[in-house]
Amino acid sequence: MGKFTVDKALIRELAALLDETGLTEIEVEDNDVRIRVARGGTVVHAAAPAAPAAQAATGSAPAAAAPAGDVVHGHPGLVTSPMVGTVYTSAEPGVPPFVRVGDKVTAGQTLLIIEAMKTMNPVTAPKVGTVTRILISNEQPVEYGEPLLIIE
């Protein structure tokens, strides 16, 4: 990993922006340094180019590979996790996923299941639209507020 200096001023600025906007996480990239500032006191530095952490849907679903530093936060069609748990993209192993990129969905349709304490919780579509990005993979652990997918 290459040597880089930590830009404290930039982190302070991002942290202030986090408070100001009410977002849970901000990620920026400048040449070879990527900085993510998230609520809960987590500050992550990573040398770019790094594979975005949470990509590639399961099965034959085409993964919408996001360019590093792409901002999904604040996207009007972003669906975030209502809870901490483990994501399942299909009702059970071996069956097709609930949704794939390009699928049209109706409001209330099940998009994913999140399991916590052996309780299965569906995440449903808040509106009619098309699934344009799937940001998690099957059986991935997720935090509260983590981006799951985008419906446009």
Add this chain to the structure above:
Amino acid sequence: MVHLPDGYSIAIFDSIDSTNEEARRHAATARDRTVYWAKRQTAGRGRRGRAWMSEPGNLFVSLLLKPDCPLAQAAQLSFVSALVVSDVLLKAGAGDRVALKWPNDVLVDGAKICGILLEATSTGARVEAVVVGIGLNIASHPDDTPYPATDFRHAGLEDVDADQALTWLLEAFELRYAAWRDRGFQAVRADWLVRAYRLGQDIQVRLDGETVTGRFAELDETGALVVETVAGTRHITAGDVYFHGTA
């Protein structure tokens, strides 16, 4: 004959695909505390599509609940349900042979006697309904499971039929459910810990691509399993717990 606590209603089937499926089909319209009971199931299922053996003589029941809470809190009903089943087992004479394994396995002599599957339906981040499916081994248990299993008869518990077990279960459920709605998770946590299997001992938790090994320290205020490892304390919300030398 099943005796229902006040506020409960019941639908009884000789045979049905799955009581959880039936409850889910009525999730939008049914009232809080509607009970779906079948004498046998043709497509009984457990977590992640695993089949649940549904021989007559055992209890297959689903409770449809409308707790009006955020999704994240509905998972606490997992602990409520496990406690309720342990209450039934205590009534049947199991005494200190009963133990609870995180989050909602109920054991007698270290063997699984019950399966609990919770499925929520939601509108946004609010819960519309939570279906609590309980399969209780009374007359028989499967012998081809990857973990030890048992049933009332095999364990020498009181000789009850499914009707009697369900009456006890609903009676216990109403007490625990009311306490949870009034006082939240703190009404559940202490009782669960008293009956916890191997609290304070070394455990392994298998997570997605990782196994955490450490001491089972406690349950935190959200229900997460607290494990003290050499690298620090971990709070775990999903995973399968293993003890050395047992399931």
